[in-house]
Amino acid sequence: MNERFEKLNEEKVFKDPVHRYIHVRDRLIWDLIGTSEFQRLRRIRQLGTTFLTFHGAEHSRFGHSLGVYEIARRIIDIFRSRGDWDESQTQLALSAALLHDVGHGPFSHAFEKVFGTDHERFTQELILGDTEIHDVLAKVSADFPVQVADVIGKTYPNRLVVSLISSQIDADRMDYLLRDAYFTGVSYGHFDMERIWRIMRPSEDQIVFKLSGMHAVEDYIMSRYQMYWQVYFHPVSRSAEVILTKILHRAKVLYESGYSFGQTPLQLIPLFEGGMTLQDYIRLDESVMLYYFQTWQQERDKILSDLCGRFMNRRLFKYVQLSKDQLIAEDALTDAFREAGIDPEYYLEVDSSSDCPYDFYRPGEREERQPILLLMPDGSRHELSQESDVVASITGKRRTDHKLYYPKDSVLALPESSAVRKKISELLHFPT
Amino acid sequence: MLEEHAKVAELIRQAGGINGRRKLQKIVYILQKLGVPFYETYHFQVHGPYSEELSLQLEELCDFGFLNESWDSENGQVAYSLTHGGEEFLNGHGHLLPDLSPIAEKLLAQQNSFLELTAAMLYFDTLPTEKVIEKVQSLYREMKHEQIRSAMDYIATLRGTRSEFQTVG
Numbered sequence: 001m002n003e004r005f006e007k008l009n010e011e012k013v014f015k016d017p018v019h020r021y022i023h024v025r026d027r028l029i030w031d032l033i034g035t036s037e038f039q040r041l042r043r044i045r046q047l048g049t050t051f052l053t054f055h056g057a058e059h060s061r062f063g064h065s066l067g068v069y070e071i072a073r074r075i076i077d078i079f080r081s082r083g084d085w086d087e088s089q090t091q092l093a094l095s096a097a098l099l100h101d102v103g104h105g106p107f108s109h110a111f112e113k114v115f116g117t118d119h120e121r122f123t124q125e126l127i128l129g130d131t132e133i134h135d136v137l138a139k140v141s142a143d144f145p146v147q148v149a150d151v152i153g154k155t156y157p158n159r160l161v162v163s164l165i166s167s168q169i170d171a172d173r174m175d176y177l178l179r180d181a182y183f184t185g186v187s188y189g190h191f192d193m194e195r196i197w198r199i200m201r202p203s204e205d206q207i208v209f210k211l212s213g214m215h216a217v218e219d220y221i222m223s224r225y226q227m228y229w230q231v232y233f234h235p236v237s238r239s240a241e242v243i244l245t246k247i248l249h250r251a252k253v254l255y256e257s258g259y260s261f262g263q264t265p266l267q268l269i270p271l272f273e274g275g276m277t278l279q280d281y282i283r284l285d286e287s288v289m290l291y292y293f294q295t296w297q298q299e300r301d302k303i304l305s306d307l308c309g310r311f312m313n314r315r316l317f318k319y320v321q322l323s324k325d326q327l328i329a330e331d332a333l334t335d336a337f338r339e340a341g342i343d344p345e346y347y348l349e350v351d352s353s354s355d356c357p358y359d360f361y362r363p364g365e366r367e368e369r370q371p372i373l374l375l376m377p378d379g380s381r382h383e384l385s386q387e388s389d390v391v392a393s394i395t396g397k398r399r400t401d402h403k404l405y406y407p408k409d410s411v412l413a414l415p416e417s418s419a420v421r422k423k424i425s426e427l428l429h430f431p432t
Numbered sequence: 433m434l435e436e437h438a439k440v441a442e443l444i445r446q447a448g449g450i451n452g453r454r455k456l457q458k459i460v461y462i463l464q465k466l467g468v469p470f471y472e473t474y475h476f477q478v479h480g481p482y483s484e485e486l487s488l489q490l491e492e493l494c495d496f497g498f499l500n501e502s503w504d505s506e507n508g509q510v511a512y513s514l515t516h517g518g519e520e521f522l523n524g525h526g527h528l529l530p531d532l533s534p535i536a537e538k539l540l541a542q543q544n545s546f547l548e549l550t551a552a553m554l555y556f557d558t559l560p561t562e563k564v565i566e567k568v569q570s571l572y573r574e575m576k577h578e579q580i581r582s583a584m585d586y587i588a589t590l591r592g593t594r595s596e597f598q599t600v601g
Contacts, residue, residue, distance in 0.1 A: 116471070154476040155556075157570040205478075324496045328520050330433050350433045354488035369477040400492045404433075 005091050005140070014066055018178050022070040028091055028140065029069065032098055035132035036282075041065055041102065043285035047180060048107050049240035050231065052314055054184035061101050067175035072097035072164055075171065075197050084202050086158075092144070093161050095137065096151035097171055102126050102133065106286040107244055109357050114248040115271045117281075124149050125278050159205040167206060168361055168372045169196065169220060177223050180231060188226035191219035201375050208375045211387065217372065218390045225360045225394050232358035235403060238351045239316040242405045246346045247293065247307045254301055263295040303346050310407075318408035320428050322350055326404060333427050340411070340420045347407050353400045362395050404428070437489050438525045439470060441498055441518050446529070447536045449513035451504050453490070456512065457482055458547035459539045465554040466594050468529065480552040493518070535593050542586075549575065549583045550590075 006027040014022040024030050032038055041062040050057040072093055079085035103123030111117050126133055127149045137145040150156035154166055165171055174193055181189025199213030209217050231237075251265060255272040267288055270276040296308040310316060320326075326333065327350075337344040361372065361384075372384040385392040406428065414421040443450075443460065450456045461481045464470040472489070474481040490512065493499040498518035504511040514522075539547065552571065556564045565580055 112473075118473070120475070155567065155571065159478070324498075324517065327433060327496065328517075328524065330524055352434070352437075352488070352492055354437075354485050354492060359484055359488070369479070369482055400488060400495050402492065402496075 016063065016067065016070070017182055018067055018175065019070045022066045023073065026091065026094070028136065029094055029098060031136045032095060032133060033066070035136060037102060037126055037131055037133050038062070038065070038099070040282060040285055041104070043287055044104055044106055044108075045286060046176065047184075047231075048109065048237075049244060050184065050234070050237045052240045052316070053234050053236040054186070054231065056183045056185045057180070059179060059183040061104050064175055064179055065098055065101055067179055068100060068165070068171045069094055069098040071171035071174050071193070075164060075200065078197050078200070079202055089158060089161050091140065092147055092151060093164055095144075095148045096161070096165050099123070099127060099133065099148060100152050100165055100172060105281060105284050106289045107241075109355075110241060110244040110248055111271075113245050113355075114252060115274075115276075117271070117276070120153070122278070122281055123152055126282075127152070129278050131278070131282075160202050160207065163206045163370070167370060169207070169209070169217065173224070174220070177220070177227055180227060181223070184231050186227075186230060188230060189223045191223045192216045193220075196220060206370055206373070208373045208381055209384075211374045211376055214374060214384075214388055217374075217384060218388050221361050221372075221384070221388075221391050221394065228356075228358055228360045228399075233353065233356050233401065235319055236316060238356070238403065239319060239405055240311065240314075242317060242349045242351055243307055243311050246349070247296075247304065247311060250301070250304045250307060250346055251292075251296070254304060259301065261296075262299050263292065265292050268292070303343060307346065315409070317347075317349075317405040319351075319403040319405045320430065322402040322404040323429075326427065329427065333424075336420055336423045336427060337406075340414055340418075340424065342407065342410050347410065349405045350402060351405060352402045360394070360399060361391070362399065434492075435525065435528065436471060437493055437498075438522060439528045440486065440489050441493055441514060441522055442525075442529050443532065443536070444499065444512050445514045445518070445522060446532050447540060449511060450540070451507060451511045452509040452544060453487070454479070454509070454544050455540075455547060456490070457486060458544070458551040459536070460486055461551045462539060462547070462554060462590065463532065463535070465551075465557065466535070466590060468532065474555075476552075476555060480548045481555050496521070535590065538590065538593065546579075546583065546586075549579060550586055553580070553583050553587060 007025055008027055008030055012024040012030060016022050024033070042060050044061045045051060045057070046059050046061050046064045047057045076085055076090055076093060080087070101123070103119045103121070103126055105111055105117065105119060105122065108119045112119065127137065127145050128134060134145050137148055147156065151161055151165060154162050156162050163170065174196070177189050177191070178193065195213055195216040199210040199216065200207050201210060251268065252272050254261070255269070267283055270280040293308045293312055297305050297312060299305045334344040334348065337348055373381040374384055374387055376382055385395045408430070411421060411424050440460070450459065458480065460470050460472060460483070461474055464472070472483040472486040474483045490499065494501045496517070497515055498521045500513045500515050502511050549568070549572070552568055553564055556567050559567065568580055569575060
């Protein structure tokens, strides 16, 4: 055994609600889990604001990352048992699976929208920069951190290793669908993962699936579809996400205008000033952010304190389905909000499917991205929706939705007889 | 509202329509890398940088009736054009993008495969030139050195055009 890939004297296990046990046999993986940057993932929820809709959704990116590692490990075991796996790629694939989300910050998506940060760039920096993770990886070889970063960035030449971590059916999606279904408590989202593992056939450029197991793949696709509409794009979670985005935006605007915070957000200043270092980023987690949101409820600035109160106490925005007419009449709507003393910059927001970081399966245009391919008995490959009526019925469906979020309670607090209240009600199509 | 969507619609308006999702994907990416304010998130896929966010924005613009998506059977790809509703939508947004006509013309004239190579090279533009070439060759094994060199020259030309559109708008 190569010393670089030392085995632990005794296998370590983590008890896990989705996979029962997560097994760690490699010193490399154990050391990566022990780094402070990886432990930080315990303080970042996997589903951001979804816990405000599904109270069980308090699980962290730490558990998910371990789950992705475990799935990759078990798939590799199956490939290995059939002689279908290049052993030299094992530690690389497992490290990439474990670290694929390590650059996520607190409420990543809202942060990215307001501050232009990119969790994928931070993942790369955490692997390649001056970090404990880099030190552990570099013990394998000088270029090992670059290889891990390339697999996660999908630019590693071995497409099979990349597709294990990132493709239409990969270890990442398999874990988050099952884990998110478990913690949210929804009854959809389940599929026979072990059956899928057994029908996977590695090829040079991607993993394909035996036709005989098509129904297991169909279940997985249905699970993605249902979880998208019922959990990931749930309007209440999206409303919380909108408010969170507005809080960050307001705090940034206040900071830039020289406002004197009662509780100065020292850890956010590098973000406001656009000079965030890797070390600044690592210090941020949800406990830090929730502390600010809690204390900002007492800020002098009415907008910031109101938005924080809404987030912390779940007084969320209501929504209407956005119509083409409302989009074209945008000026009338924002003018009416201004007239009512409700600042539209913070209290009126469109949320679209394209704002949601999840999607469901679509084959896409030819040569756009890799579709799911079935391996037919004659050795040919067919795209899944060509063979499966169930999948075809979903992939043809519209996958977009648009909602306009606003504080209905503030509108209803306007005098009943006021013309502006009537005007807003008409424009938003809700009864006064 | 929907300002990022409006920028995509505005690009299609300025280009007088764009044929092919793949071409549109690469054009937006290349413009983004040249400093045009497009903020869609791109990831590296089998055929170079690809944005699921942009793909959804296009569907959303079509759902609202702001874009027309038709099938260009001659070239086997979809064609996007701005509708009357799209014009109305853009009227409410003022100047979102500079005048991109000098560069849009250059980009539209290229084959999809060449734009893909150009976008891929830009994706690695934080690496030294030799590493970019090495990286692209490892990902596109069939790619010849001359093609890569030609894409590099093209990127230099595009960067030269940048001053023409950055001052306008």
